[in-house]
Every structure is written in C-alpha cells, then in structure tokens.
Amino acid sequence: MTVAIVWFRNDLRLRDHPALQAALKAGLAPLPVYIHAPHEEGDWVPGAASDAWRHRALAALDSDLRGRGSRLHVFAGDSLATLQAIAAATGATAVFWNRRYEPAIEARDTRIRRELRIQGLRAEGFNGSLLFEPWHLETKAGDPFRVFTPFWKAALSRWNPPRTQPAPSWLPGIEAIPGERALDDLALTPAPPEPRWDAPFWNHWTPGERGAAAALRTFVHDSLHDYSNGRDRPAESLTSRLSPHLHFGEIAPWRIVAELADAGPPDQRAAYVRELGWREFAHHVLHHFPHTPDANFNPRFDDFEWADPAPETLHAWQHGRTGVPLVDAGMRELWATGWMHNRVRMIVASYLTKHLRIHWRHGARWFWDTLVDADLANNTLGWQWVAGTGVDAAPYFRVFNPVLQGRRLDPGGEYIARWLPELQPLPPRARHAPWEAGTANCVVMGDYPRLPLISLADGRRKALEAIARLKRRQSRE
Incomplete structure (x- = not known):
C-alpha cells in the first residue's frame, strides 16, 4: 500500500484530523510522523512549560496510535530534509499536514510545500485548528x-x-525508519539530575x-x-x-x-x-499583522516612556512577591500549575504594564515560558490588549485596581488564600490589602512583603502622567 506521510504538529489527536482523513480518503497508508524542529520557530521557540506538555501529549498520541495498530515515528532536525528522507526511505507519494499560523511557521511551510512539489510529491495543508x-x-x-x-x-x-469525524478504528503499521528517535531523546521534560519542576502540573492536567x-x-x-x-x-x-x-x-x-x-x-x-x-x-x-509578537500594533506607543525594569522588580512580579495579593496569587498559580485564570491574567498584566510601567514584551516572554497553553496568537493579543497597544485594545488609561478587582471577583479571598497560604489567617477583606491594617497583620503573614513594590495610587498616577506626556509630545509633532 502506497504511503502518505501525515506530519503531526500542533494537532495531536486522531478525531477530526483533516490531514489524516485526507490520507485515508486517498487510499494511502498514513505514516504518522512528528519532527522536533524548535530552531524553525523563529524568535518564539516553545518555552519549558510547553515542552513539558508536548512530551506527554506526544506520548498519549503514540499510545492511541498503537491501540489502532500504528505508532508515532519521531524525528529531530530540519523538517524539509527529514520529510524528504522519510519519503525516500518509504516510497511515500504524499505529505499531508494541518496548517499552523505563526509567521515563521507559515513561511517555512510555504517553502516546504514548494520544494516537495518540485520533487514530485503531493504536498497539502489543511485547516485543523x-x-x-x-x-x-x-x-x-x-x-x-x-x-x-x-x-x-x-x-x-x-x-x-466542519462536521466532526471519528478516529479511525485501525491504521496500518509501518516498520522503523532510519533516523527515528525515542521521545525521551528530545529532552522535552526535565530529566535527572534536574528537579522535576513540572511534577505539580500533572495534578491539574491530563495532556492528550x-x-x-x-x-x-x-x-x-x-x-x-x-x-x-x-x-x-x-x-x-x-x-x-x-x-x-x-x-x-x-x-x-x-x-x-x-x-x-x-x-x-x-x-x-x-x-x-x-x-x-x-x-x-x-x-x-x-x-x-505578523510583526505584533515583538512590536506594538499601535505605533504611537513606540515612543512611550516604559520604565527600565530593575531585575529585582521583574523577579518579584514573576515569582509572586509584589506585595499585591491578587497579583501574587495569580503568579503563584502560574508557577504551580502552568496556567492562570484568564481574569487574573488581565490583572497581573495590567499591574506590570501600568503600575510598574514595564514593557508588555517582558510579560509576554514570561508567560511564553511558563504557560502550558502558551499560544503566540493569544499571548500577543492578550498582552497588547491589556497594555493598550494592540488592536481593539483597552485604552492605556484603563488601569485595573487589583484590590478592588479582588474584592469584587474573590470577595472571600479564597483564591488568595489558596495560592498565598501565608495570608490565609487574615480576615477575607484584609487578604486583598494586608497593608491597610498596618502592623496588626504582620505576625501571621510570615515573610510575605509588608508593602507593595509601589503604592497602587502612585503607580496609577505615574502611568497616567506618562500617557499624558506622550499625547503632548505627539500633538506637537
């Protein structure tokens, strides 16, 4: 039976898989292939949390394929050269994949499709996302x-x-191909003697x-x-x-x-x-607008006075030590689970870009490395929306007050108590702003910061002054 390479990427499933279905409809034997090629992702190589998830998702896909008589064939290296080598080794006549939309990947896939077709292979992408x-x-x-x-x-x-499609009940097995790698060889997940920093994630998630x-x-x-x-x-x-x-x-x-x-x-x-x-x-x-992962969609912010972030300030935000409980709870949830509640994402992003006036790119990069759902499109849109620099964005002068937001959205302080156990002994209202009670709460707070990095009022004032200065400068130009 003639082979079609089904090139798996960010489509790690068997149901509703247009590339796999195309191979079957063409009467070809699907050869499931994954090629690890992070060097082809441009400036946005997948982060550590994404890699840890991908390892488990690939293992789950391989298990599902084996249950149907097939398996996942894993490779590492340049995608085009690898696909060409696999086609030569197996006599494959086609390569099918589901499209991705990141700028670097779109450009790469366009080149790969052209080269494979020149070689005489049928090369097609489908909408699987x-x-x-x-x-x-x-x-x-x-x-x-x-x-x-x-x-x-x-x-x-x-x-x-599109209509939903069931997973195939059976798929043909294909012998080992020269150059195959074991999944563990990709080093996507921490291995001894490194600490298993991702271990707590899997109390909350089941990839696959x-x-x-x-x-x-x-x-x-x-x-x-x-x-x-x-x-x-x-x-x-x-x-x-x-x-x-x-x-x-x-x-x-x-x-x-x-x-x-x-x-x-x-x-x-x-x-x-x-x-x-x-x-x-x-x-x-x-x-x-493929420039937006690294540049403001709204160019008027190219001259905005972002603060030069002190390493200790950025580190405090990253690790939940700002002294603002709702912000810190969100960052601790992220560190412990690889995920953060979406509403809290907005608040921690607003605090970074407004109260601390640190460029949204610093936040986007941290999320990129620590989120299991790090997605270039969503990450870019979300950060620029909150920062006020993107399409359909919240205006920069809209500054979330994390204390008021917390008391409205988490009135019992339960979310804060879950991720900041040092504040659990405080009364619910005090959990949102422990500094309001002065020294009365210090005994039970352990080593939690007694005051925020910057007062919320001062941070808001300085953010609004910065946007006012920008408007004045641009009005004179």
Missing part, C-alpha cells in the same frame, strides 16, 4: 479586521463549522486527546450552566480549562461547538463560543 482561517473573513473594504465585534458578527454570518475530552465533559456538566458569570470568579472552577488542549490540537474547536449544541442554557453556550471567537480573532490578527 480554526473555525475560520485568517484569510476567510475581511471587512467590506477587503481589509483585515482590527476590532473584535465586527469580526465576530461577520463570522456568525458565515457560520458553517482523552484528557481534552474529559475536560470538555467536566466543563459541560459542572460549569457551563453559569459560565458567563462564573468565568470571572477565580476561586471557582467555572472556566473550560480547554486552552492547552486547543493549542496542542488535542481537540478541534468545531467538536467543542458540536458537543455544546444541546448542552446548558443557550445564552451560556453563546457566551463560551464567543470566547472561542476571541481565539479566532487572535489568529486573524497574527496572520495579517
């Missing part, structure tokens, strides 16, 4: 969207998600397609009923927690939509699907 690929929606003027609401309105007017399906079931059964309100309460498990599964392609967004179709109240379903829409919008923006 999005409800709408970035070039499918445009304004009436033919331009890319820069504002979410009209983007989502256009998406809903063209709503036609089965883990994604279980997370969706839990969300539908336990959380969807109050999603629109509950998603803002960090102490409660009322978000879907599907973001890493979506990033690694362990579940297709259209399967989520299909399984929500008859679940929960209609308004709650619509609220969640709209959040999927923000993911679509992020990929739309990244494709059309």
